Amino acid sequence: KRQVVVIGLGRFGVSLATTLYKMGHDVLAVDTNERIVQGISPEVTHAVQADATNESILRELGIANFDVGIVAIGTEIENSVLSTILLKRLGVPYVIAKAENNLHGIILEKIGADKVVHPEREAGTRVAHELPLVDVMDYISVSPRYGVAMLTALPYFVGKTISQLELGRGGRWGVAVLLIYRGKEVIVTPDRAETIKANDVVILSGDDENLERLLTAAK
Amino acid sequence: KRQVVVIGLGRFGVSLATTLYKMGHDVLAVDTNERIVQGISPEVTHAVQADATNESILRELGIANFDVGIVAIGTEIENSVLSTILLKRLGVPYVIAKAENNLHGIILEKIGADKVVHPEREAGTRVAHELPLVDVMDYISVSPRYGVAMLTALPYFVGKTISQLELGRGGRWGVAVLLIYRGKEVIVTPDRAETIKANDVVILSGDDENLERLLTAAK
Numbered sequence: 001k002r003q004v005v006v007i008g009l010g011r012f013g014v015s016l017a018t019t020l021y022k023m024g025h026d027v028l029a030v031d032t033n034e035r036i037v038q039g040i041s042p043e044v045t046h047a048v049q050a051d052a053t054n055e056s057i058l059r060e061l062g063i064a065n066f067d068v069g070i071v072a073i074g075t076e077i078e079n080s081v082l083s084t085i086l087l088k089r090l091g092v093p094y095v096i097a098k099a100e101n102n103l104h105g106i107i108l109e110k111i112g113a114d115k116v117v118h119p120e121r122e123a124g125t126r127v128a129h130e131l132p133l134v135d136v137m138d139y140i141s142v143s144p145r146y147g148v149a150m151l152t153a154l155p156y157f158v159g160k161t162i163s164q165l166e167l168g169r170g171g172r173w174g175v176a177v178l179l180i181y182r183g184k185e186v187i188v189t190p191d192r193a194e195t196i197k198a199n200d201v202v203i204l205s206g207d208d209e210n211l212e213r214l215l216t217a218a219k
Numbered sequence: 220k221r222q223v224v225v226i227g228l229g230r231f232g233v234s235l236a237t238t239l240y241k242m243g244h245d246v247l248a249v250d251t252n253e254r255i256v257q258g259i260s261p262e263v264t265h266a267v268q269a270d271a272t273n274e275s276i277l278r279e280l281g282i283a284n285f286d287v288g289i290v291a292i293g294t295e296i297e298n299s300v301l302s303t304i305l306l307k308r309l310g311v312p313y314v315i316a317k318a319e320n321n322l323h324g325i326i327l328e329k330i331g332a333d334k335v336v337h338p339e340r341e342a343g344t345r346v347a348h349e350l351p352l353v354d355v356m357d358y359i360s361v362s363p364r365y366g367v368a369m370l371t372a373l374p375y376f377v378g379k380t381i382s383q384l385e386l387g388r389g390g391r392w393g394v395a396v397l398l399i400y401r402g403k404e405v406i407v408t409p410d411r412a413e414t415i416k417a418n419d420v421v422i423l424s425g426d427d428e429n430l431e432r433l434l435t436a437a438k
């Protein structure tokens with residue numbers, strides 16, 4: 001398990017810190033705001049009120065021993081940049097920083113952030129790709145035209161086999177069923193005789209056009 | 220193709236509107252801020268300066284004829300809620316609304332939003348899951364413990380076959396290769412003899428623990 005420090009407890013920082021803690025990692029959450037620090041403290045390993053642009057405070061917190069640092073400070077861009085510089089200077093091997101806008105993102109890359117996240121911008125592109133496929137619960141863009149989509153089995157699918165649905169290799173839709181998640185069971189690369197059941201979660205792959213055509217026809 | 224109206228051109232709204240337009244949909248972008256409207260106008264079908272809480276203006280814009288409406292207004296929560304109510308009242312079949320916080324999200328659900336998006340919160344959980352797998356480019360959480368991850372082939376994989384890597388059914392890692400994206404070619408459910416090449420993009424599935432164990436060992 002990892003030692004992770006999360007600096008800045010806005011919506012992104014809180015979600016990240018509490019999720020990592022639930023996944024079993026050691027999470028130190030840092031913010032200047034005492035009320036926020038107290039609020040999060042049951043949901044992380046430790047929560048500390050501190051100014052993360054203060055190098056000696058970061059040293060005292062043992063930041064140099066952390067595997068991962070995340071700077072999730074938003075509106076105060078200079079604080080975000082300075083805190084990122086300090087984490088790298090103190091030797092944190094992997095630092096993720098959240099950017100407020102494109103220029104902020106460029107600065108963070110230049111000063112050494114290993115990964116820059118733009119939550120609002122990335123949510124916009126993700127929702128755009130899920131949109132034609134309104135039942136899609138999640139989606140990975142493999143190329144600009146090809147994707148992997150997760151969705152709950154549509155009524156049209158239920159009770160039919162993969163070959164009856166004309167999915168899979170050579171099937172007329174050009175869409176494959178990569179995986180079925182049923183209750184707690186995972187069926188990886190199900191074969192053509194597999195019957196789709198109600199409440200199955202399916203992972204499909206195909207050209208975005210083909211995915212859209214299939215899901216539109218299935219309604 | 221869809222007729223989509225995007226109301227509120229912050230980072231989420233701009234990313235969504237411009238991505239949908241690039242995907243070939245008809246996009247009307249609306250904001251009260253003239254400068255923002257002018258800035259986006261080359262990148263969407265039409266951009267209009269308007270107050271989206273004004274029902275007669277929405278009627279004039281022909282909102283009733285749109286397939287999808289997205290309310291991407293952030294800080295002005297009452298505007299976000301009122302605009303969402305109006306889109307549903309005018310008969311837009313599918314309305315997505317962005318929420319500022321949990322209470323805002325609950326209100327939007329209650330007043331009829333078909334889908335509520337929390338970009339910062341969702342980015343937090345997504346980054347948390349990608350974190351142990353730092354090379355992962357994207358990730359779908361199929362269940363709280365099982366996921367599908369997209370990544371570029373690690374040097375450790377390159378030149379080996381799927382069976383040599385002990386991936387796939389019965390392999391000791393408990394991780395399957397669902398898909399390989401190579402140049403422009405997509406290999407769905409590759410067989411065990413497939414050799415991984417440099418620059419392959421692979422889609423893996425497995426328990427999060429197993430994915431992490433594999434990727435840690437591969438480094």
Ligand SMILES: Nc1ncnc2c1ncn2[C@@H]1O[C@H](COP(=O)(O)OP(=O)(O)OP(=O)(O)O)[C@@H](O)[C@H]1O
Pocket residue numbers: 007008009010011012013030031032033036050051052053072073074075076079339
């Ligand atoms: N120097 C600092 N040290 C520690 N915490 C800081 C510092 N500067 C700002 N913060 C904290 O960062 C947190 C997040 O910043 P802010 O709320 O501006 O970001 P945001 O972009 O609105 O966040 P989100 O979009 O994730 O909700 C705030 O709670 C703030 O107190």
Ligand SMILES: Nc1ncnc2c1ncn2[C@@H]1O[C@H](COP(=O)(O)OP(=O)(O)OP(=O)(O)O)[C@@H](O)[C@H]1O
Pocket residue numbers: 120226227228229230231232249250251252255269270271272291292293294295298
């Ligand atoms: N009644 C309204 N009609 C149209 N546009 C509106 C209305 N009220 C607010 N807006 C616009 O909504 C846009 C987005 O709102 P705001 O910037 O507060 O959200 P945000 O949460 O910071 O956005 P993001 O996180 O996506 O960057 C602003 O450009 C604002 O002008």
